[in-house]
Amino acid sequence: MSETPLLEVEGLDVTFPGRGGAVRAARDVSFTLGRERLAIVGESGSGKSTTGRAILGLIPAPGIVSARKLTFDGMDLRRLGEKGWSRLRGKRLAMVMQDPKYSLNPVQRVGAQIMETYRLHRKTDRRDCARRALAMLEAVRINDPETVFRLYPHQLSGGMGQRVMIAMMLIGEPDLLIADEPTSALDVTVQTQVLRILDDLVAERGMGLIFITHNLTLVSSFCDRALVMYAGRVVEQCDAKRLDQARHPYTRALVASAPSLDFPRAELMTVKRDPAWLA
Amino acid sequence: MSDAPSIVLERLAVTFTHEGRRIPAVRDVSFAVAPGETFGIVGESGSGKSTVLKAIAGLVAPTGGRVSIGGRVMAPRRERADRRHLQYVFQDPYGSLHPRQTVDRALREPLEIHRLPDRETRILSALADVGLEARHRFRYPHQLSGGQRQRVAIARALILSPGALLLDEPTSALDVSVQAEILNLISRLRREHALTTIFVTHDLAVVAHLCERIAIMRLGEIVEILTVEELRHNAARQPYGRELIAASRGFTRDARALASEPSDDE
């Protein structure tokens, strides 16, 4: 779409020093993102969540983040201080995480939380802010926005909670959304709904989306491109719909090890971890 | 080795009382599993599938209906001798093993309870059966990976040579590649030991891989029972069944025409 990519990552390394030696959660991760849906796929320990958090500057001490290039819309993210980050986060970069139970403030009403997020970035009066928050709740297809506005997070079901999270994260109209397993905690029918909402919003607003997941079915049906990670490294970058024609043995093994409704198999292929992949 | 029993549920109902409110987790569920058959139960959260399994196992008392195993109606309080014939594998590999007991201890306990002889042989053979080695034998759960813990849980379930095995989402908490290993293991073991198996999961692809017949549950009731071929060919008769199968196939952009938006308000 646009010539300059939204996000450029080159040589991203995230290391956590530890007593038993340093843990390299992400090694030499490089990719670019335009206004498209990029999946980062991997199993636990692959470094996919770490990569997402590093882009948003959310790696806690004593973790060390370094990169040859980490640029968002021309801005260098590596040297950003707290002030710089607070200008970006929520307004231009946002993140939706897995379980809304842990991301929403349990003692504050839903509407108030959405309004608070909005007011962090734009000067506006309460009434305008409330109107925008309600509009956002409608945009995420909540049937009765006025009622939900006054609810507390524990009164929301999983799917609704996640939609509220999306509303909260998108009200600032960011350019880039990182979604870390946003539907993993949801029932499969609710998953479809939430994905549809994300899909529409991303398309309408021309956002870039990084979709972090371990679910291969979702990757091939929802995303445009896929990045496969293993032990902190990117082992494959390909078209999301062509995962089954992947080149790296890990990706092929991963695809073959998932049971499929359409292709019955007597025995599932297991991943024989080749130490060469860690090199 | 126990013979594989049939498992029959007739109008099973389980209602929980919580803070004065009655919550019907299972309402009127009936199905029959033939000896040696692998039967699947799928459903989303709140469908009651896990409660059904717990009622069959005797962990939860039915408030209505009957559970019959091998032709005998089971009382809510099970005899010790009955416990040998039906075993259970839990979902969370991090919670199903006692944190302060080694693998050896976990496998020895059921043998001691039922006063079985040849404990050393049985333990070694159970470990080998699930693909674990002698070096895992005296480890504590926190020294094992999720997949290894599930293997121990399966070994523990099979060490008494039951005829029936109940599995409650045994791979939901595992990575895809580990899930594949465990599913292959379960597949092999139920064949080798000729077990009657009931497998509960929310994942249709997994249930289709292992099971011959599948019950779809929703809000405490069975919506329909399909064979695996019907499942694979999208031949569900009920709209909820079709919706579930479609959703499992992944995201579709042109799917507006598909089922109406299910309400999840409250």
Next chain:
Amino acid sequence: MSAISEPKSSWRAWLDDPAPKSQRQARLGEISRVAGKLVANPLASIGLAIVCALVLAALFAPWLARGQSPIGQDLADRLAAPSAAHWFGADELGRDIYARIMFGARVTLMIVALVAAIVAPIGLAVGVSAGYFGGLVDVVLMRVTDIFLAFPRLILALAFAAALGPGIANAVIAISLTSWPPYARIARAETAAIARSDFIAAIVLQGASPARILIRHVAPLCISSLIIRLTLDMAGIILTAAGLGFLGLGAQPPTPEWGAMVASGRDVILDQWWVATIPGLAIFVVSLGFNLLGDGLRDAFDPKSS
């Protein structure tokens, strides 16, 4: 313990073996891991050192006291200041305070050990039963617990002293009777959480009897919380025993007991400060030591800390 490096490293390797060959090796490996975490914590190490010093003082009092008797009076040396002859000075009857501190460690340790040996098992039994069975059993046991919780320690001790006469044994009984309820509460709370877990359901499914479940599966999990609570309580127990001693209700003269020593030094505290202050410092240091050890144990037992 060993001074040569060679045997030590093979012990280490045996304990840290990721594939233990026997139950004993696995168990000792776990203990060494916890101990390692404890010792790595500087404050906990200090606490541990203090408690060890207490135990050593109690065990080796006759030798550490350099032959001085804790009860031998030498009225010529009444209220002598600290000197080469009397390291901590002498009390109002000319007895060497240093020797009395060393022998007093025995009394302190005995009281503390006896109370611990009584309250922990009782609290565990009551709490685990209440937490596992719930219902009427829980209600009855918890009300009994509440009754004992209602007694203030010193008042009950006074009552006992009045009824049965003063002395260490009665002091121990009085302290134990008022100390066990919190342990029952802790055990009950832990049991209620454990009883809901899958591994207990698994054992039930294997046909274990409730007694077996409680003794072999539930109780062991409560023990670390109880140990932590005990060490943190030690400070309070020592102070209560000292308080009883101060009131003349605990150990009787001439048995050296730190609290009684503080009491007897009351009158001369301004001029001969050492008679009351030194035993007071001993009480303070030992209480602090147990506190630090208890905190360290809590961190060491916590599976999330590494």
